[in-house]
Amino acid sequence: MINYTDILREHNLKATPQRLAIADTLYINGHMSVEDLYELMLKKFSSISLATIYKNINLMLENSFIQEVKLPHAKSVYELTKSSHSHLLCEKCKEVSDISLALEHVIESASRTSDFKIHSADLVLSGICKNCQ
Amino acid sequence: MINYTDILREHNLKATPQRLAIADTLYINGHMSVEDLYELMLKKFSSISLATIYKNINLMLENSFIQEVKLPHAKSVYELTKSSHSHLLCEKCKEVSDISLALEHVIESASRTSDFKIHSADLVLSGICKNCQ
DNA sequence: CTCTGTGCAAAGCGTTTGCAAACGA
DNA sequence: TCGTTTGCAAACGCTTTGCACAGAG
Numbered sequence: 001m002i003n004y005t006d007i008l009r010e011h012n013l014k015a016t017p018q019r020l021a022i023a024d025t026l027y028i029n030g031h032m033s034v035e036d037l038y039e040l041m042l043k044k045f046s047s048i049s050l051a052t053i054y055k056n057i058n059l060m061l062e063n064s065f066i067q068e069v070k071l072p073h074a075k076s077v078y079e080l081t082k083s084s085h086s087h088l089l090c091e092k093c094k095e096v097s098d099i100s101l102a103l104e105h106v107i108e109s110a111s112r113t114s115d116f117k118i119h120s121a122d123l124v125l126s127g128i129c130k131n132c133q
Numbered sequence: 134m135i136n137y138t139d140i141l142r143e144h145n146l147k148a149t150p151q152r153l154a155i156a157d158t159l160y161i162n163g164h165m166s167v168e169d170l171y172e173l174m175l176k177k178f179s180s181i182s183l184a185t186i187y188k189n190i191n192l193m194l195e196n197s198f199i200q201e202v203k204l205p206h207a208k209s210v211y212e213l214t215k216s217s218h219s220h221l222l223c224e225k226c227k228e229v230s231d232i233s234l235a236l237e238h239v240i241e242s243a244s245r246t247s248d249f250k251i252h253s254a255d256l257v258l259s260g261i262c263k264n265c266q
Numbered sequence: 267c268t269c270t271g272t273g274c275a276a277a278g279c280g281t282t283t284g285c286a287a288a289c290g291a
Numbered sequence: 292t293c294g295t296t297t298g299c300a301a302a303c304g305c306t307t308t309g310c311a312c313a314g315a316g
Contacts (some may be wrong), residue, residue, distance in 0.1 A: 014270065014271070014314095014315055014316075015315080015316095016270090016271060016272080016314080017314095018264060018271080018272075019271090024213075034305085034312085035305095035308090037221075037265045046273095047272095048273080049270085049272070049274065049275070050273095050274045050306085050310085051272080051273070051274075051306085051307075052272055053191070053270080053274065054305090054306060054307070055271080055272085055273090055292070058306095058307090059271095063289095066272095068205075069201040070204070071203070072201075072253075073201060073253050080297090084244070088243070088247055088249050088251075090249070091252065097247075099243055099246065099247055100238075101239055101242060101243055102242070103239065105233075105238070106236065106239060107233070107258065108232055109234060109259050110219070110221070110232055110234055113232065114221055114230075114232055114263075115262070115263040116221050116223070116258065116260045116261065117263055117266060118221075118258050118259070118260035118262070119224065119259055119260045119261075119263045120205075120258070120259045120260075121256065121257070121258050122205050122256070122257045122258075122259070123239075123254065123255070123256045123257075124207045124254070124255045124256075125240065125243050125249065125251050125253070125254050125255075126248045126251070126252055126254075126255070127250045127251035127252045127253075128249065128250045128252075129248070129249055130247075130248040133250060135302070145295070147289090147290060147291075147294095147295065148290080148291095149289080149295090149296065151297075152296090153297085167280085167281090168280095178300095180297095180298070181297085181298080182297070182298045182299065183280090183281085183296055183298095184282075184283085184297080184299075184300095185280085185296080185298065187280090187281060187282070188282085188283095188296080189296090190283090190298085191281095239308080247282070
């Protein structure tokens with residue numbers, strides 16, 4: 001179990017019990033929707049408010065402590081910010097997982113043919129995971 | 134100007150004036166948010182309802198006549214369904230454009246390392262377009 | 267002690283639904 | 292003509308806001 005107190009502070013966020021729990025829950029579960037997060041948080045703080053979840057998600061997004069992952073045909077999930085990576089989405093069980101892929105060639109090729117100065121690449125690969133096959 | 138009557142029918146959609154106008158507007162503008170589409174449609178049908186826009190967008194999505202493009206840090210846009218491609222998003226002017234990129238290697242690599250059966254790849258490259266640089 | 271965060275209730279806003287009239291095939 | 296679509300208004304659900312109290316630093 002990681003102590004997120006200092007990490008939160010580095011992101012200009014006070015380390016409240018609720019925030020520490022959000023960080024821990026995201027760490028353990030990887031990718032969570034607002035609803036999932038709320039349900040799990042309720043187990044630790046029986047009177048936590050959805051407003052608190054939203055306020056913290058928004059603050060954490062602004063301070064880059066977490067990131068939103070927009071998924072095709074599914075609601076967004078949130079994850080702790082880590083080094084750049086792509087996502088796999090199982091169309092059946094809806095599980096999201098991280099995958100590290102070399103996109104340099106694709107980005108380079110896109111830069112060449114588009115005259116864009118590309119800063120980031122958001123890639124979601126959809127399919128069927130091993131368990132669901 | 135393309136006649137979408139038959140194309141709509143092929144997608145099991147009656148060719149109403151509103152739908153023809155939606156198709157035409159998307160064809161001309163490429164990628165549009167619900168709001169943008171509503172505003173432009175109002176110029177052609179001064180009493181069109183937002184509900185009509187939503188109902189048609191949803192039907193057209195179900196029938197694969199159009200597709201939703203989810204963008205990082207921006208609201209979704211919709212486009213006429215065409216062969217698989219990636220998207221470029223200008224972080225400054227928010228314009229979205231299509232780009233054809235070879236993702237086979239990336240998908241193959243992902244399949245190998247993940248044991249997923251991958252069906253599709255949604256890629257959005259964000260950066261600054263030529264005009265905004 | 268001060269300022270920020272929390273929980274609650276109310277407000278806000280984008281989206282969906284129900285219905286009667288209009289329309290496409 | 293029959294079944295679908297439209298426009299309107301109301302309902303809905305997710306998200307945000309305002310405020311008083313609690314808690315972090």
